[in-house]
Amino acid sequence: xxxxxxxxxxxxxxxxxxxxxxxxxxxxxxxxxxxxxxxxxxxxxxxxxxxxxxxxxxxxxxxxxxxxxxxxxxxxxxxxxxxxxxxxxxxxxxxxxxxxxxxxxxxxxxxxxxxxxxxxxxxxxxxxxxxxxxxxxxxxxxxxxxxxxxxxxxxxxxxxxxxxxxxxxxxxxxxxxxxxxxxxxxxxxxxxxxxxxxxxxxxxxxxxxxxxxxxxxxxxxxxxxxxxxxxxxxxxxxxxxxxxxxxxxxxxxxxxxxxxxxxxxxxxxxxxxxxxxxxxxxxxxxxxxxxxxxxxxxxxxx
Numbered sequence: 001x002x003x004x005x006x007x008x009x010x011x012x013x014x015x016x017x018x019x020x021x022x023x024x025x026x027x028x029x030x031x032x033x034x035x036x037x038x039x040x041x042x043x044x045x046x047x048x049x050x051x052x053x054x055x056x057x058x059x060x061x062x063x064x065x066x067x068x069x070x071x072x073x074x075x076x077x078x079x080x081x082x083x084x085x086x087x088x089x090x091x092x093x094x095x096x097x098x099x100x101x102x103x104x105x106x107x108x109x110x111x112x113x114x115x116x117x118x119x120x121x122x123x124x125x126x127x128x129x130x131x132x133x134x135x136x137x138x139x140x141x142x143x144x145x146x147x148x149x150x151x152x153x154x155x156x157x158x159x160x161x162x163x164x165x166x167x168x169x170x171x172x173x174x175x176x177x178x179x180x181x182x183x184x185x186x187x188x189x190x191x192x193x194x195x196x197x198x199x200x201x202x203x204x205x206x207x208x209x210x211x212x213x214x215x216x217x218x219x220x221x222x223x224x225x226x227x228x229x230x231x232x233x234x235x236x237x238x239x240x241x242x243x244x245x246x247x248x249x250x251x252x253x254x255x256x257x258x259x260x261x262x263x264x265x266x267x268x269x270x271x272x273x274x275x276x277x278x279x280x281x282x283x284x285x286x287x288x289x290x291x292x293x294x295x296x297x298x299x300x301x302x
Contacts, residue, residue: 045223045224045227047171047172047176050171050176050179050180050224050227051167051168051171053220053223053224054167054171054179054180054183054224056217056220057183057186057187057217057220057221058187058190058214058217059160060102060103060106060107060186060189060190061106061110061156061160063190063191063193063194063210064103064106064107064110064111064190064193065110066194066206066207066210067107067110067193067194067197067207068110068111070199070203070206070207071203072197072198072199072203072207073197073198074111074113075196075197075198076113076116078192078193078196078197079104079107079108079120080097080100080101080104080189080301082119082120082122082123084097084301084302085097085101085123085126085127087302088127091130091131091178092181092233094127094130094131095127095131095178095181095182095185096181096182096184096185096300097127097185097300097301098124098127098128098131098182098185099181099182099183099184099185099186099187099188099189100185100186100188100189100297100300100301101120101123101124101127102124102159102163102182102185102186103185103186103189103190103193104120104189105117105120105121105124105159106156106159106160107193108120109156109159110156124137125137128166131178133166133169133170136162136163136165136166136169137158137159137162138158138162163182163186166179166182167179167182167183170182176227176228177228177231177234180224180225180227180228183221183224184221184224184225184237185300187217187221188293188296188297188300189297191211191214191289191293191297192293192294192297194207194210194211195211195286195289195290195293195294196290196294208281208286209279209281211281211286211289212251212253212279212280212281213253213277213279214248215248215251215253216253218241218244218245218248219245221241222238222241222242222245225237225238225241226238240292240295240296240299241296243292244289244292244293244296247285247288247289247292248285248289250281250282250285250288251279251280251281251285252279252280253277253278253279253280254277254278254280255275255276255277256275256276256277256278257275258274258275258276259274260272260273260274260275261274
């Protein structure tokens with residue numbers, strides 16, 4: 001399946017290409033470390049590269065919106081039970097599950113489950129407070145907005161902005177390990193929901209294609225965790241992802257470059273990226289990924 005990609009640019013073309021080239025170069029440099037088997041050496045990412053790689057991890061809104069637009073039925077049973085928060089008594093567990101509950105909160109809002117979000121919002125606040133990053137979540141505003149489905153866009157914007165600002169703050173404060181754990185929890189929970197929803201063809205094909213695209217993200221996530229490999233808890237996460245990587249090796253992604261075109265819409269310059277990617281992933285591979293992701297996720301939330 002070929003997937004078009006669109007990029008909207010609100011700055012001059014020169015500035016856009018300069019920034020894009022820099023960011024892609026840094027991300028590719030990090031991924032090449034893994035591809036070249038340098039992971040066995042003393043590799044450590046600097047703060048700037050950590051920020052770039054975390055920013056490359058898909059936002060949970062993307063996957064949740066894809067499910068909703070595909071007509072996939074919402075399933076409360078897939079979410080981490082709110083009472084599980086009582087089991088998280090270390091910063092390691094709290095950071096992972098702040099990412100989990102944050103993803104669940106986004107998923108619920110995408111599906112207009114406004115009433116049910118309140119307890120999940122409370123969990124996000126409590127975990128953020130324990131990790132000393134509660135300042136990035138305006139609980140009172142989110143609580144008020146969550147009372148009506150008309151405010152969903154505002155809730156999602158505030159939530160996503162809060163997580164982005166929190167990640168940058170943690171890295172700047174030399175707490176990048178916490179930021180990486182939150183991103184890990186967010187990514188795994190998004191994969192867990194996407195691989196466990198009930199789908200039927202052709203809807204499943206679109207979701208499976210998006211799943212196959214995570215192959216590159218998986219490499220980046222392993223590298224992020226590897227930066228903190230001296231912590232045995234991180235090493236356990238790495239081991240789980242290395243097993244997942246073996247499965248993803250059966251996924252093939254072919255990139256087809258096409259010249260971008262420029263359009264102007266309502267005075268805004270829009271650069272249309274006409275390149276595409278073709279993802280080949282078998283049903284057997286999807287099932288194997290689903291099983292491994294479920295195993296990782298269930299350990300994470302227990």
